[in-house]
Amino acid sequence: MNSPYSGLPKRAYWRSGVAERAPLDPGDLYQPRFEVGMSTRVATAGSCFAQHVGRALRGAGLDVIDAEPLPDAVPDSVATGFGYRLYSARYGNIYTARQLLQLVREAEGQVTPADPVWTRDGRYYDAQRPSVEPGGLDSAESVQAHRAGHLAAIRSILRQADLFVFTFGLTECWMHRDSGTVFPTAPGTLAGTYDPEHYVFKNFDAIEVLEDFEAFRSLAKTINPGLRFLVTVSPVPLTATASGQHVEVATSYSKSVLRAVTGMLYARHEDIDYFPSYEVITALNTRGAYYDANQRNVNARGVATAMQMFLGAHRLDTTGRGGAVQARNGNTGKAADIVCEDALLEAFAQ
Secondary structure (H helix, E strand, O other): OOOOOOOOOHHHOHHHHHHOOOOOOOOOOOOOOOOOOOOOEEEEEEOOOHHHHHHHHHHOOOEEOOOOOOOOOOOHHHHHHHOOOOOOOOOOOOOOHHHHHHHHHHHOOOOOOOOOEEEEOOEEEEOOOHHHOOOOEOOHHHHHHHHHHHHHHHHHHHHHOOEEEEEEOOOEEEEEOOOOOEEOOOOOOOOOOOOOOOEEEEEOOHHHHHHHHHHHHHHHHHHOOOOEEEEEEOOOOOOOOOOOOOHHHHHHHHHHHHHHHHHHHHHHOOOEEEOOHHHHHHOHHHOOOOEOOOOOOEOHHHHHHHHHHHHHHOOOOOOOHHHOHHHHOOOOOOOOOOOOOHHHHHHHOO
16 A cells, blocks of 8 residues: 555654664664854854854764853863853853844844843842853953953854754743743842832744844844854753643643754754754653753763764764763763852742
8 A cells, every 4th residue: 555654764653663673772763954064164152052052063073153251271160150151152041942032133233132231239230141240240341341242252152153053941030021021040049139010021922032032043044144044942841830730730731842942943044953952861761861860950871962063963073072071070960060059940830
């Protein structure tokens, strides 16, 4: 009998593509849309899982942009605590497409976020990246001066990158009620003061997330017409939710929305590739082996498996630092030096 499902490759069938695959064998999940090579200038941004991507690519010797560098003599343990060496600029974790769009529009002089400076205990913080100065700064003017340099770095990144890698992390965020400005953390957690008259919880739907990334892509392409994009979805579940739902239901909603959006972006645009790190980590075939005992944090084995798949698919080095994440951390099962604001999510859900 002739059928459109006859004669497809093994990867197209659940039995041969999944059920008969050995446990922890990631299989043939990824076929790159376009080449990423040693000369590709890569910019990275997104949720905390995106830090793994940048580390792996740097370890394989790729040209990963660092527009706000520190001297090599500064140890990673110090640098990462202040937002350095995590991404291509010192923006901290960018969890939502709306925050990414807002940041680029700000860098290009199109918008000015509301409430740019938050305070805590007499110290001053950049409300758009409060985690990068753990002790705060001594004045609002210092915050604004630091931000001006940061925005210049973002403009540089957009103009020199060949590939922009973004990991979608969350659909939930906090927003300034009157202006629509979004923040990476809830006011009153790292800094600032929560006032329900001024701030409102927002949980984006798929249409909103899609439109935000489409707008970011369009703006980025006007700046750098040759720019291409690699999108991923963080496999890390929510620590907590302010949605009123059970955290497991809220996680399913958030990740489903983000995965649907990345699928639509891939289908619409030839310059967008999707890397299935989410599927590698969460697959039934893994039996949960890529998570720590809390069933949330991705362990070093999972990170190494996902990133070795990416490097192997692009015929890049999988034996360098990027392919040895697990070895660097011994057998603890903990991923390397990843900075997440989990406590912040817990705080604004209480």
